[in-house]
Amino acid sequence: MSLTRRNMLALGAGAALAAGGGLSIRRAAAADAIKIGAPFNVTGGLSSLDAPALNGAKLKAKEINDAGGVLGRPIELVIYDTKTDPTVIASSASQLINQDHVPVGLGFTDSDSALALGPIFQQAGVPFVTPGATSPKLPEQVGSTMFLACFGDNVQAAAGAEFILGKLGAKTAFLLRDNSTEYTTLLAKYFDAAFTHGGGQILSRDDYKSGDKSFTAQITKLKAQSRKPEVLYVSAMPDDIGLVVKQMRQAGVAQPIVGGDGYDTPLLLSVGGKAANDVYYSTHAYMAEDSTPPIVKFFTAYKAAYNTAPENAFAALGYDTVGLIADAITRAGAPEPGKIRDALAATQGYKGITGSITYQPGSRVPQKTVSLIGVKDEKLYLAAEVTPSWIAKP
């Protein structure tokens, strides 16, 4: 086929038609359901955290609807796969606001994604609750409509520091961080502050970059230390932690390794294997069949719905976030963005399975208890529950 202008016009028209056809299809919605926007990175780099969070959210929405819904109406999650791509996130946010007209939304487990969506929801005055983006600075950066359903990184870093100083009885640490993401750099900074404040000493620091496959340089530096640190704090993303732990142990580094909720994926055990023993991490809830009764109930329901155990605590956070939003809609009395926002801000002691959620006046980051999970014999166990006494400023 030789390309003439007519051909090209036809091609362009075809593409436009295909696009138009795709966009004009409306999904059948339940009659007068209350819509809740749910953008998540179901595919792409963050899918191992976002997909469980979305599954948890869907489970809670189903339970609420089975129990009669909210304000006598069913709720409907309007789900978008945002593909870990900021431009797709911005487009989806606009679709949620301008086409679906959602009065409230939830989504994401990282602050980059939440920041890409935030301004669009803020401008429309529609509240948004993130189940798992743990940057305590997030609500300030976006504005009055952004809420966290999880603790901030400053809280979990402080809990990790107190756990090391108290339960592990260690006073010196080696701080290794992934310097390529907001989450890992902030977590390391907060840990540094809390550990030093509690009387600990960071003997030395080193960096790597998410995606690195060899940590020989960092391990060599660690082993060359004249004074051996008693503990390693490694601020890592989920994709890397298995490999870090494995190479450390292979090189003969036997000290406990402690980190944040980035460890909370099946990858820690599946990639790390035996090397993961004596690893501890702070996270939102202990997901297992021997945990607290509400978690066990959630565990069973999740298994029944998805044929797999909850992959990590983000599943529980997604579940809690939908509950939190439903509670706020009930108290608001109507599915209107402004009223829901005010009701969310006034939340006092909402009983979630990851702890109780209360927003202090003016703060949109809840105070919650931190669970510390340990690994023994390639199995997870609840090592401690910590409510830190001193927390670094966001």
Place this chain on the structure above:
Amino acid sequence: MSRAATLLVAALVLAALAAVAFGAPRLLGDYLGRVLIVICINAILVASLGIGNGFTGVFSLGHVGFVAVGAYASGILSLPASAKSAYLPDLPSWLSGWHLSFLPATIAAGVICVVLAFLVGAPLMRLSGHFVSVATLGFLIIVNVVLVNADNFTRGARTFAGVPLETTLPWALGWLALTLLVLARVAYSPKGRAWRAVREDTIAAQAIGIEVLPTRLSAFVIGAFFAGVGGSLYGHYLGSFSPAAFYFAYTFALISMLVIGGMQSLTGAVVGVLLVSLLSEALRNLERGFSLGAVTVPPLYGASQIVLGVVFILIMIFRPSGVTGDLELTLGRRR
């Protein structure tokens, strides 16, 4: 076509563009307006990539490096003084305390990229073939590492937030029109003929008196200017970004748009962007599940990427030189 007629047509096109730019947000709604903005930005980036990669035959993988520099440079320049003290407390004093508005910041971003392209291009444009691709890939990696480590200027790996949301459809369309106008003028001038001569046969080109290095460098530098502009538009569209946004994934997205549309024409660049963007938006909306009469398709997240990949493969099999090849859409005459 006579000169007067060309001018008339150009004026009509401009008027139509203006009408679309100002009318579209009201007519199409915010979402489609946003899709159009992203298409315009990507078209600027892909067209400027095509100047080096397609017309001059220097297959650069470093284009997104300039996009990143453009986004960060204009972001730092246009961040309001109050936001600067909050987000970038360690900024040197000569940069803090003042800010530029959108247009000068965007032009400044382009100019910074031009300077950078001179420095990088002078040694690199001596290379040919695969060597230049790998070397420019090195440039992209260096830019990424510098952005991650220059904490005082870029907040390092943390999200660079607070950039004013200024990229509206009129701005994006305006810059796209300017980009295409300038690139078309240069690409189909004697300069552009020299680019293509260097691409087709370096030795023959030298034999007729075309110097290879300055010729390649000029294409690289012009491409870098518009990459910087596009980066600024992108930064002011999203309002927040991190170095990870300007890396391999974006590089390959732009290159696939260029290759699919046709590397050796500006029309190809625009067609490629339109095709890939509209198709991926349509598929993204379809994969959420839909019902057509009695048939209900459940959500299949990720299916859009697979279908898109298959379409790319088919296009490459049946039209290896892209949808348009080296043809341009012109007003009645063949170039």
